[in-house]
Amino acid sequence: MVGIRALKKIWMDGKLVDWASANVHVLTHGLHYGYSIFEGIRCHDTPRGPAIFRLPEHLARFVSSAKIYRMRLPYSGADMAKACVDVVRSNAVTAAYLRPIAFSGYGEMGLDPTKSPVQVAVGEWEWGAYLGAAGVEHGVRATVSSWVRMDSRSLPPQAKCAANYANSALAKMEAVVGGYDEAILLNSAGMVAEGPGENVFRVKNGIVSTPPASSGILRGITRDTVIQFLAHEGLPFQRTDFTREELFTADELFYTGTAAGITPIREVDGRPIGTGDYPIVRRLQQRYDDATHGRNPAYNSWLTYVE
Ligand SMILES: Cc1ncc(COP(=O)(O)O)c(C=O)c1O
Known part of the structure; x- marks a missing residue:
């Protein structure tokens, strides 16, 4: 069984944190009720170094997903774009998969997610072709x-x-x-x-x-x-x-x-x-x-x- 290989950094709630510190509480609201929106983006190796493919389009979809779910994102599309770039730069891998995610965090339980704070993260890991x-x-x-x-x-x-x-x-x-x-x-x-x-x-x-x-x-x-x-x-x-x-x-x-x-x-x-x-x-x-x-x-x- 091959797991994710730890990289150096994950962006979480506004700053880069060490991979091992990017944790949430087990009573995080989104974990229980699925109230979480995310993206999957790839970064590839190019002659000019790593390049993220269609980043604005992915982040526009991220913002649309949040809108559909009445989720108030605490960061703008520009903030998220910078977060993605910072994650790629700090991990120094040339080809990887990026995972921006926003979810109802630790706060209140119950089925109204708007009572919990929204947490946002951008993770990155190395991932080959999904179907091999x-x-x-x-x-x-x-x-x-x-x-x-x-x-x-x-x-x-x-x-x-x-x-x-x-x-x-x-x-x-x-x-x-x-x-x-x-x-x-x-x-x-x-x-x-x-x-x-x-x-x-x-x-x-x-x-x-x-x-x-x-x-x-x-x-x-x-x-x-x-x-x-x-x-x-x-x-x-x-x-x-x-x-x-x-x-x-x-x-x-x-x-x-x-x-x-x-x-x-x-x-x-x-x-x-x-x-x-x-x-x-x-x-x-x-x-x-x-x-x-x-x-x-x-x-x-x-x-x-x-x-
Ligand atoms: C259900 C579903 N359909 C289609 C796609 C393909 O979308 P994209 O090409 O933006 O990755 C994905 C992947 O994100 C998906 O999860």
Whole structure:
């Protein structure tokens, strides 16, 4: 079992603290009731040193998540951006995953989180491809979950709230116990929504599609990145709902996410997808790799360099 390797610093409630001191009380409100919003951001090695990928977009989503949940953030987007940069600089690692998080802290118990103080932190750790480097190369085996993606009438999927990840964890565990790598969740209308921590794309007859925001998904920043790549590649693209059987009959399928990168899906519930080649996925992976590692000047504005 591989755990997180401790780095030097974590930013917590306004200052950098030692890794081992970034603690909360066991009666922290958010731990009990899931009232916590967070982000997942990557920092990559580039010829100009570490660069954080699409930091303003991630922090804009962080602020939106807080707004949806009536959470009053004690720090501005600019403060959070500085915190992320300071964490990367102080830990002196070139490639890592950043985790800004805001949660109802130690104070009052009970179901009104607004009575507890909001605590904010930015952690960082080294994290390889979420579905494995072999998955990125050869594709992963997916299963359609028996768990339905939660509906925006109960938990808003566009807010990156910890509570959503209880639904994700049920789907993930079911997939793993069943011998698969990852799940695909349908929404309450029976249409494809997303993976537990990834968006899903389908390629059929040269047209690339992904479910719209109204399908009940997190609007992924990697999803948006891929949509922009498709325009630059001149590939036809649609935001459209699709069904479980349209997964089976796809020419290519893939997950996108900050943690997972662009990972092809080679099989869904025992049905091999396409021919097993991923020509469009390979083009997108190449662009993503170049963009994140500062090798394509066209995407330089997506990088926040940590000098
Ligand atoms: C449920 C869910 N969907 C999609 C994504 C992909 O989003 P992004 O590309 O912004 O990482 C994530 C990861 O954050 C997620 O947790």
